[in-house]
Amino acid sequence: MLKTLHTLLLLCLVGAGNALYKQWIPDNNYENKTNWDKGAVPCGNDRVQFSAQRKVSVFVETTHAVREMRMPVDGEFILNSGAGFYVVAGQEPGCGAGVTTKFKNSESLQWFNPALWQAAATLDDMQRENFLFSVHEESVPCQYDDVVFKARSSFRVDTSSSLPSISVKSVSVLGKTFDSGSEFTQYLSSRSGRLQFHGSSAVTVGNSGCVDPSGCDCGNSVNHQQICASVTCPSLSCKKPLLPVGHCCDVCGAIVTIHYAPGFNLQNYRQRIRHLFLVLPQYKSIQLGMSKVFKSQRLVGIIPFGSSAEIQVVILDEEKGTQAEALARDIVRDANSHGSNLGITEAEFQTSTGSSSDQSGSSAGMVVGVVFGVLIMITLIIVLVVLIRKGVVQMPSMPSLPSLSSFRNNNDTGDLGGPLDHGFDNPMFDKPVMLPAVPGLYGTETNNSISLTPTGVHFVNPVYDENETDFNV
Numbered sequence: 236m237l238k239t240l241h242t243l244l245l246l247c248l249v250g251a252g253n254a255l256y257k258q259w260i261p262d263n264n265y266e267n268k269t270n271w272d273k274g275a276v277p278c279g280n281d282r283v284q285f286s287a288q289r290k291v292s293v294f295v296e297t298t299h300a301v302r303e304m305r306m307p308v309d310g311e312f313i314l315n316s317g318a319g320f321y322v323v324a325g326q327e328p329g330c331g332a333g334v335t336t337k338f339k340n341s342e343s344l345q346w347f348n349p350a351l352w353q354a355a356a357t358l359d360d361m362q363r364e365n366f367l368f369s370v371h372e373e374s375v376p377c378q379y380d381d382v383v384f385k386a387r388s389s390f391r392v393d394t395s396s397s398l399p400s401i402s403v404k405s406v407s408v409l410g411k412t413f414d415s416g417s418e419f420t421q422y423l424s425s426r427s428g429r430l431q432f433h434g435s436s437a438v439t440v441g442n443s444g445c446v447d448p449s450g451c452d453c454g455n456s457v458n459h460q461q462i463c464a465s466v467t468c469p470s471l472s473c474k475k476p477l478l479p480v481g482h483c484c485d486v487c488g489a490i491v492t493i494h495y496a497p498g499f500n501l502q503n504y505r506q507r508i509r510h511l512f513l514v515l516p517q518y519k520s521i522q523l524g525m526s527k528v529f530k531s532q533r534l535v536g537i538i539p540f541g542s543s544a545e546i547q548v549v550i551l552d553e554e555k556g557t558q559a560e561a562l563a564r565d566i567v568r569d570a571n572s573h574g575s576n577l578g579i580t581e582a583e584f585q586t587s588t589g590s591s592s593d594q595s596g597s598s599a600g601m602v603v604g605v606v607f608g609v610l611i612m613i614t615l616i617i618v619l620v621v622l623i624r625k626g627v628v629q630m631p632s633m634p635s636l637p638s639l640s641s642f643r644n645n646n647d648t649g650d651l652g653g654p655l656d657h658g659f660d661n662p663m664f665d666k667p668v669m670l671p672a673v674p675g676l677y678g679t680e681t682n683n684s685i686s687l688t689p690t691g692v693h694f695v696n697p698v699y700d701e702n703e704t705d706f707n708v
């Protein structure tokens with residue numbers, strides 16, 4: 236009872252949800268120099284151009300001087316308070332001779348491009364840039380995630396996909412969070428909404444979020460092809476590259492697979508691994524992603540018969556991959572010693588160097604196994620030989636084996652090969668040979684003076700004649 240209460244309290248503290256915050260990286264900010272084709276924010280001597288046909292929503296943070304500006308037909312400036320434009324007469328000092336600068340095209344930036352998102356467990360982590368690594372499918376917002384577009388910025392995202400809608404838990408735009416479906420639909424049909432979101436699929440909010448403490452399936456496997464279409468896989472140098480579930484590319488590193496029981500909490504476990512291991516200096520170059528995945532189960536390794544949920548921990552190491560293996564071993568060791576408290580029933584790992592937890596256990600196990608195998612074989616052979624010799628087990632009679640039948644038939648031949656020993660003879664009993672063979676008990680032979688019979692000891696008095704023993708005179 237106390238334990239249940241404790242668990243409930245813990246759930247309340249961490250929040251039942253295991254959703255992540257996914258933040259869109261690009262922005263359409265006037266002050267971001269990556270948005271300009273000359274790689275610099277235009278100054279007072281420059282001519283600024285927005286393509287006439289392009290729809291664009293631009294966020295302007297401060298005041299800017301310009302020589303000239305061409306505006307798009309359908310577009311907007313979202314001005315921060317105090318922001319604006321002015322034209323300088325003459326040359327602005329320190330601005331050069333003046334060039335024509337174009338605002339870059341953000342038309343092709345796709346919602347399903349995993350490189351355009353960053354993930355964090357909390358908004359606080361997001362602020363501190365404590366970003367989480369994820370497999371490609373989960374880099375893109377999952378069905379229970381909170382989607383964040385940076386507060387002081389605008390953007391344009393292409394939401395085209397094969398499905399009619401993309402559903403998430405909530406969407407934050409310009410610092411306002413939408414988690415009710417109708418409100419967000421209204422925003423999408425506003426001027427800003429139409430300029431920021433375009434494409435065939437509608438983004439919908441209001442999903443309940445993940446209420447399973449052990450984590451939830453991201454749900455992006457249906458978009459796998461589209462997600463991977465924008466990913467270019469690097470060439471790898473490791474011996475046995477691994478393919479994590481939900482990832483588009485083979486990787487060098489390690490994968491830890493965790494089987495969990497009720498009581499497992501993904502978010503707590505993620506924190507535990509971070510505080511126990513990822514803070515250590517030797518694991519500085521490590522990227523670690525942890526999530527619940529569904530792995531298809533195969534009968535005899537071939538025939539699929541369903542899927543099972545497990546926790547996949549993907550560990551990538553920028554430096555060669557040796558640290559990834561060390562961390563995988565640390566995590567499995569921790570899971571083995573504290574598993575019962577953490578709700579972990581089993582943990583195993585594979586690495587791209589070819590080693591795995593199965594293999595490391597078997598080097599000692601194999602020796603023991605071989606020794607036991609040999610012992611069992613020897614015992615079986617001995618038992619079989621003894622049974623055959625005792626006649627308990629009958630060998631099929633084969634004419635070519637006459638020696639065996641001679642073994643069986645000579646029942647008086649004991650184990651030692653000699654005649655069977657029947658023990659010692661007690662001369663007092665059961666020796667009929669000792670009884671006189673003659674019918675007359677008292678025989679004439681005087682040397683038979685004492686004879687032993689089963690009924691008693693009789694002696695013959697030599698004084699009496701044999702005939703006088705009858706008292707019939």
Ligand SMILES: *[C@@H]1O[C@H](CO)[C@@H](O)[C@H](O)[C@H]1NC(C)=O
Pocket residue numbers: 260261262267268269270
């Ligand atoms: C400018 O845009 C780039 C690419 O879109 C982005 O990575 C970067 O964070 C932005 N800079 C700022 C200060 O937001």
